[in-house]
Amino acid sequence: MARRKTLITGAAGGMGRACARLFGNTSDLVLADVAAPSLERFTEELRGDGFTVIGAHAGDLGDAALLAALTADLAGTEGFNVVHTAGLSPALAGARPIMEVNLIATVKLLDALEPILRAGTAAVMIASSAGHLMPHIPATLALLDAPLAADFLDNIRAVYEKMGDGSDYSNAGISYSLSKLAVHRLAETRALTWGPRGARITTISPGMILTPMGRKEVATPGGKAMQDAAPIGRPGVAADIAMAAHFLCSDAASFITGCDLKVDGGSIAAFRHRAAPASGA
Ligand SMILES: NC(=O)c1ccc[n+]([C@@H]2O[C@H](COP(=O)([O-])OP(=O)(O)OC[C@H]3O[C@@H](n4cnc5c(N)ncnc54)[C@H](O)[C@@H]3O)[C@@H](O)[C@H]2O)c1
Structure with missing residues (x-):
């Protein structure tokens, strides 16, 4: 019997690997990452451990040929899962490539998926707690809603x-x-058209998570502040995100769409509600 398929972008990264190993227990995998050698090594490792990898595609998610290859692997009669983890952060790249990958490539990915959506399809895009810290200025939101x-x-x-x-x-x-705020909004707006087709779309906003990216970010003042703010009192790990994504793609989440789930150890709650220390304290 054919199994459900799961596309994982950023599959060679910290969250991508954790998601591949969790989703791969019950679904066949389609993997994508721009880091070709890492993706190749990880795919061999997964296959060696008995996972089914239908396709492992090395390339930039903004590239139309790559997107066509991914959708060709996913096409079929069944609904499928998408866990979109590919992204860049300030410790890894400059402002422009961050916007190109985190937002523009995300929109291109969703546009490529839309013709093949099936009832039961569930997509989770990894956004960020950072998106919750941005002001909602109408003119900026209008720009972010039209990144193409x-x-x-x-x-x-x-x-x-x-x-x-x-x-x-x-x-x-x-x-x-801003790119992550825009991804939150993408889930909201796409949910309107995906819902009548039986498909769901959500985001996860991680706090500081110990992955290759997270380890670099936590060495910066902003990343350290995000980690220190978490009232849960431990660093997040990639499995925290994989398990949340697994829930959001499951039937247990069948009434959940168009929204964001913070998986941040309570960092954003703390930023919003923890009283500022008295001066001199
Ligand atoms: N780690 C954290 O603390 C943290 C916190 C909040 C949000 N996030 C978000 O979570 C997601 C996953 O992050 P991670 O911590 O696993 O990072 P990571 O750097 O370990 O993995 C990201 C992967 O995306 C790939 N990638 C980058 N650009 C790409 C492109 N153009 N096309 C295809 N693949 C590309 C990279 O090669 C890498 O393997 C990112 O979107 C990130 O912004 C991470």
Whole structure:
């Protein structure tokens, strides 16, 4: 009997690997990552451990040929899962590539999936707690909702340069947070058209998670503050995200769509509600 398929993007990364190993217990895997040698090694490791990997595709998610190969692997009569973990953070890249990968490539991925959506399809996009820290300014939201517009990258650059101190680090950090806010909104807007087709779409907002990316971020002031804020009192691990994604793709979550699940150890709650220390304390 054919098993359900699960597409995992960023499969060679920290969360991607954890998701592949969890979802691969009960579904056949389609993997994608731009890091070709790591993806190849991981695919061999999975196959050696008995997992079924239908396809392992090395390439940039913004590339139309890669997206066509992924959707060809997923096509069929059954619903499928998508766990979209591919992304860049300020410790890894500058403001522009962050926006290109985290937002523009995400929109292209969803656009490529739409023709093959089936009843029972469930997609989870990994956003970030950082998206919850951005103000909701109507003009900025309007820009973020149309990232395939020809002048989008120029217009959004003007926004993050104005919001921060203009340094490369500040631009990358704000670009990251804006890209993730936009991904939250994508889940909301796509849920409207996916729902009548029996398909669901959600986001997860991780706090600081100990992955290759997370270890680099936690060495920065912003990343350290996010980790220290978590009232749960331990660092997040990739399995925390994989288990949440697994729940969101399961029948137990069949009434959940168009929303975000924070898996952050309570960091955002703490940022919003923990009283500022008294001066001099
Ligand atoms: N680790 C954290 O603390 C943390 C916190 C909040 C949000 N996130 C988000 O979680 C997701 C996964 O992060 P992670 O911690 O597993 O990072 P990671 O760096 O370990 O993995 C990300 C993977 O995405 C791949 N990738 C990057 N650009 C790509 C592209 N253009 N096309 C295809 N693949 C590409 C990388 O090669 C890498 O293997 C990211 O979207 C990240 O922004 C991470």
